[in-house]
Amino acid sequence: MKLNKKLIVSFILISILILGCLIYGWHLINVNADRKRIGMSIDCARNFQRPSIIKKYINEINSKKGNYLTLHLTDNENFALESKTLGQTIQNAKVKDGVYYNPQTNLPFLSKTQLSSLIQYGSSKGVEVIPEIDVPGHAQAIFKLLQLDGQNDLYQKVFNPNGYNEMIYSKQATIDFSKNLIDEYLPLISKNGYLSIGGDEITVANQQQESNVVKYINSMDDYLNNHQVNMIMWNDAFHKRVINQYHKNILINYWSLNGQKANQQQSQQNIKLRATMPELNKAGFKTINCNFYYLYLITDSRIFNQNNIEYWQNSLKKWNQSIWNDNDSSNLDKSNNNIGAQLSIWGDDSTNISDKDLYQKLQPYIKTYFDDVK
Numbered sequence: 001m002k003l004n005k006k007l008i009v010s011f012i013l014i015s016i017l018i019l020g021c022l023i024y025g026w027h028l029i030n031v032n033a034d035r036k037r038i039g040m041s042i043d044c045a046r047n048f049q050r051p052s053i054i055k056k057y058i059n060e061i062n063s064k065k066g067n068y069l070t071l072h073l074t075d076n077e078n079f080a081l082e083s084k085t086l087g088q089t090i091q092n093a094k095v096k097d098g099v100y101y102n103p104q105t106n107l108p109f110l111s112k113t114q115l116s117s118l119i120q121y122g123s124s125k126g127v128e129v130i131p132e133i134d135v136p137g138h139a140q141a142i143f144k145l146l147q148l149d150g151q152n153d154l155y156q157k158v159f160n161p162n163g164y165n166e167m168i169y170s171k172q173a174t175i176d177f178s179k180n181l182i183d184e185y186l187p188l189i190s191k192n193g194y195l196s197i198g199g200d201e202i203t204v205a206n207q208q209q210e211s212n213v214v215k216y217i218n219s220m221d222d223y224l225n226n227h228q229v230n231m232i233m234w235n236d237a238f239h240k241r242v243i244n245q246y247h248k249n250i251l252i253n254y255w256s257l258n259g260q261k262a263n264q265q266q267s268q269q270n271i272k273l274r275a276t277m278p279e280l281n282k283a284g285f286k287t288i289n290c291n292f293y294y295l296y297l298i299t300d301s302r303i304f305n306q307n308n309i310e311y312w313q314n315s316l317k318k319w320n321q322s323i324w325n326d327n328d329s330s331n332l333d334k335s336n337n338n339i340g341a342q343l344s345i346w347g348d349d350s351t352n353i354s355d356k357d358l359y360q361k362l363q364p365y366i367k368t369y370f371d372d373v374k
Helices: 005-024 051-061 112-124 138-148 152-158 173-182 207-226 241-243 264-271 276-283 305-314 353-359 363-373
Strands: 039-044 069-074 095-096 097-100 126-135 195-200 229-235 251-252 286-291 294-296 339-344
Touching: 039 051, 039 363, 051 069, 051 112, 069 112, 069 152, 095 363, 112 126, 126 173, 138 152, 152 173, 152 195, 173 195, 173 207, 195 207, 207 229, 241 276, 251 276, 276 286, 305 363, 353 363
Parallel strands: 039 069, 039 339, 069 126, 126 195, 195 229, 229 251, 251 286, 286 339, 294 339
Antiparallel strands: 095 097
16 A cells, blocks of 8 residues: 655654644743843833834834833833733723823823834834733732722722732732733734843742742743744742642743842742743753843932933943843853843833833933943
8 A cells, every 4th residue: 555655744743743732731832032132121111112113112222123022011000001800901092192091090001002103113124012010029009900990899809918019920810910911912912022020029928928839820820822922021920849740831031140139038929939041941941131230220310410411321331142130141041042142121110201201311221222232
């Protein structure tokens, strides 16, 4: 009997695929994570950025040969994005100069149409625009909107009174709510594109909490993968004891081992619990180097002093992508799984700086970063 060669090859390929899924789980294969990723993140929650200004950042990244821009859209101060789940829609918004405002909070937000347009514009420039919807932490604005929308029962179910502005991630109600919240934005993201769930600065201090947060994060990853979207999150919850229980396709933004805690005891506890970036890479995770010491800019007006600009520029010359733990150059990460870098711009103290002025003032930093990190 003659066997069809094409049929045999197809059967072999399908068998390999099935075997791989049985071994590694039915998770989205992250085809984009293998390329070098050089980009930046801008805080749109604490210091709102209009679409016209966000396009300027996209153009800047494109001109510097970067390939992505993360929009940090939600935090304790503001949920700066339209959300039917939270009752913040363009239908009940005030509009001023093309910007939507929640009439109850008087805070600005992007519409889903605006976000979709930005994602498409970025794609046309070779820059992936990645929304960051922070769950289960940094959730104070979520709690406020739930209460304003009359969803007090849901607020009580997901609110963690013993946490740091966070939801109770151990509850199925929180997992379900988080999926519903994120679900609104998945259709806006291209196939195999990225969405960040944040996942940082939450309470994970013992083995039970470690087990619970693994379940939460893997559930979120499964949900995004089922919609052909890749998941990104920060490194905080990736502890040594449970490192191999997480899905290995999750892309990790590595910002800090110690969590930058002023309290020495908390800092040492984080160092004890958290996986290092080399440990994550060795375990099979791909990481983006977001080193707090070199690559975090908190837009206090003092950073725009010329002396401070020059100090940062000189400091960055001492950094390279293998330096992951603040300014410690003794334990370098030269793994092929260390695939990129991110300049993160946070608006903690920038409420008095307009988005247009901020863009202009950041130019020396952005230029230096993209010129040095190649």
